[in-house]
Amino acid sequence: MKESITASRDESASTIKMLRAMVGIGIICALLIVITYDGTLPRIERLQAEALEKAIFKVIPGIVKTKTFQLDKNNTFSEAKEKEKSAQLVYAGYDENDQLIGVAIEASGQGYADIIRILYGYDPESQKVIGFYVLESKETPGLGDKIEKDSNFLANFISLDAKLSDDLSKLKNTVIPVKQGAKVNEWEVEGITGATISSRAIGNILDASTNKLLPLIYSNKELFSTKSKEE
Amino acid sequence: MPAKTLHISSSPHISSGLSTEVIMKNVVWALIPVAAFSIYSFGINALLVILTAMGSCLLTEHVLCKLSKKDSTISDWSAAITGLLLGLTLPPIFPLWMVLCGGVIAIALGKFAFGGLGYNVFNPALVGRAVLQAAFPVAITTWYPAFLDNRFAAISSSLLTFPFMTPVFDGTSGATPLSAFKFDHITTDGMDLALGLVSGSTGETSAIIILLSGLYLIVRKMMNWRIPAAILGSVFVLSGILYLIDSQIYPNPIFMLFSGGLMLGAMFMATDMVASPITSLGVIIYGAFIGIMVVVIRVWGGLPEGVMYAILLANALSPHIDKMIQPRVYGTHKSTKRG
Amino acid sequence: MGNQIHDKANTGFLSSLKGSPSTDEFIKGLWRDNPVFIQVLGMCPVLAVSNTAENALAMGLATAFVLLMSNILVSSLRNFIPKQVRIASYILIIATFVTITDYAIQAISVELHKSLGAFISLIVVNCLILSRAEAFASKNSIGKSILDALGMGLGFVFALFCLGAVREIMGNGSLFGFPIFPSTFQNWIVMILPAGGFFTLAIWLLIFNLLKQKKSIA
Secondary structure, eight states: OHHHHHHHHHHHHHHHHHHHHHHHHHHHHHHHHHHHHHHHHHHHHHHHHHHHHHHHHHHSTTOSEEEEEEEOTTSOEEEOOSOOSSSOEEEEEEOTTOOEEEEEEEEEEEOSSSEEEEEEEEETTTTEEEEEEEEEOOOOTTTTTHHHHOHHHHGGGTSEEOOBOTTSSSBSSOOEEEOTTOOOSTTEEEOOTTOHHHHHHHHHHHHHHHHHHHHHHHHTHHHHHHHHHHO | OOOOOOOOOOSOOOOOSOOHHHHHHHHHHHHHHHHHHHHHHHTHHHHHHHHHHHHHHHHHHHHHHHHTTOOOOGGGSHHHHHHHHHHHTSOTTOOHHHHHHHHHHHHHTTTGGGTSTTTOSSOHHHHHHHHHHHHOTTGGGOOOOSSOTTTTTOOOGGGGOOTTBOOOOOSOOOOOHHHHHHHHOOOOOHHHHHHTOSOSSTTTSOHHHHHHHHHHHHHTTOSOTHHHHHHHHHHHHHHHHHHHHOTTTSOOHHHHHHSTTHHHIIIIITTOTTTSOSSHHHHHHHHHHHHHHHHHHHHHSSSSOOHHHHHHHHHHHHHHHHHHTOOOOTTOOTTTSOO | OHHHHHHHHHSGGGGGGTTOOHHHHHHHHHTTTOTTTTSOOOHHHHHHSOSSHHHHHHHHHHHHHHHHHHHHHHHHTTTTSOGGGHHHHHHHHHHHHHHHHHHHHHHHOHHHHHHHGGGTGGGGGOHHHHHHIIIIITTSOHHHHHHHHHHHHHHHHHHHHHHHHHHHHHHHSEETTEEOSOTTBOOOHHHHSHHHHHHHHHHHHHHHHHHHHHHHHO
16 A cells, blocks of 8 residues: 555656656757747848749849749739748749740659659740740659759750640640750650650650740739839 | 478479479470561661660679579570570660660569579569560660561660660661550550561561460460460450540550550460469459559550560469469368457 | 666677777777778668769768768767657757758759759768667767768778769769860769669678778788
């Protein structure tokens, strides 16, 4: 009898001890994390914005500033204030005179290893894809990752035909991936030998994204340029 | 006093009387027509690839035996078969230094790392090829057209690439029927496939010769007929079902059977005695698994060909297949089996 | 106290530590008890992020930092943590420092953070760190724990670098991004794939075991 009482007292004492230890450590840890988070957040955000900005500058040559728009539910674009992760974002790029040069569009799709995220530039004036950059890919190093470096492949996107059909509802000629050396038409994406699947994936991502977004962007072309003049 | 030792071994305990050496020798004979046809269709390049692979395997076996202070086992023909099979699965213009590396890997990693002949978990030739495929994916998927006019006169430049350097392939490359189907949706005529008038690995092209060579071994009871039967049967049935569902997307079953390395794999790779299950039922499950995996990889996978991976996967499973279908010991229940 | 003896019996190589000079706490992690080549701990980052020398070094340093900080904190709180909740406390402490490291790496370079990917967060479950907290820091003074963490951490960095260097040289023909072979060198792509990690680790383990065998014979 006596024993059991001491045992329970011990237990309650150690429960308090345990609670004290866990709460104490929890508070120390929470403090440490909050301090680091606050300390590093501005720099992280700046670096990430810089990385994105660099990518946008790469896909729309000759711009000096950008503005972010998001696709709304009723298929129009509005300037993105709060960043929503799910929203389809597009970035308009302007030159020194606030003249719209092009629109950078984020797109993604299944590659060989995992989802590939790309950014491509579109010029509504000439109706062409004018630049391309891989934001994120886990393609096989040495093979699939040629989509980021292969100069012959990247040359596809300097001036890729993306003309809209007469009723402006879709592309006149959809973007088609073809084998290396088999490019005949302006709207074909020439693949890479040895990275067939990855380079085809890029063609397919572009095909899906251009068909969906370019008609919308083209019909809202005014929106992108007027918005910038207002400021 | 003579040392008396009690030999303890796992089943089977009753042998058919055929020694390893006799069976191995017959397998080599059966492979000679396959190799001869590959030399006939791809010329001197194929001959060099096959000879290099064999030489590399034999040399590695000999050196490793000496290093582990055992008698050299190169005379039991098994290393020669590994080399021959490795050579037959490589493209005819594969750089010889890579072939050499493949042979070393096949014997060292595929066979000796597991304890030598009789202990290998995987088919050694396929281990060698799998590593080569992962290491040099471009070289191993650069094919060469068959029956070129100068095939007996000229050695392809890529074959003689300086060791550890990237091969430069001259313009003449040909797509295999499988990659033509996968990437451009072109089906090759079944007759061309059966006769071997197509591009591919040195020894995989002529389905008919491989089939006849396999039949020779089956008739002489040196090969388990259930394995190729189960593989080819399941490939035929599964691809047949897919073809009936949508003949636009899926290739016809004849194309599936006769293209790529399926015949060679089913007859000579999957039938590796050590790496396949022992029981009759187990062997059929094993074969059916390979067949299904081949169709799955070819139809839905990223690669055009999947025979090699299907067989290696089934090799890994084969001890488990044997264990799974063990009959229950009389008087025990399923639930109390462990206790 | 009882469980302490029990723990010591469990972790074999640690039993030899009793009464050893303090420099030994540092040296042992580098070679004799190397966390990767001898104890074979923390294999997930060892195999996954050792595809280039740079990644390997960054990963090794991040792990070493977490190990050092968690060892310090665990050791200084060792009389405060009841043994019933010790594992939970250790994990909490380790997770905190992993989160801090994660932010720090992001702040240093977005590129580096991208290439290390999810493996920074996975330092939490690196059994090397938990095992040092449990087997060493919770029973020794702060000074000893720091030496132990430094030794083990550097041993881990060394091992990762061994793997990363071999894999980058063979798989990419370069070291720290600088090409060291003529441009026509054929890369062994397999070496930068996960399979190459296993091959390289196997070869290093072979070398270490050979050395150990030779030493024990001599």
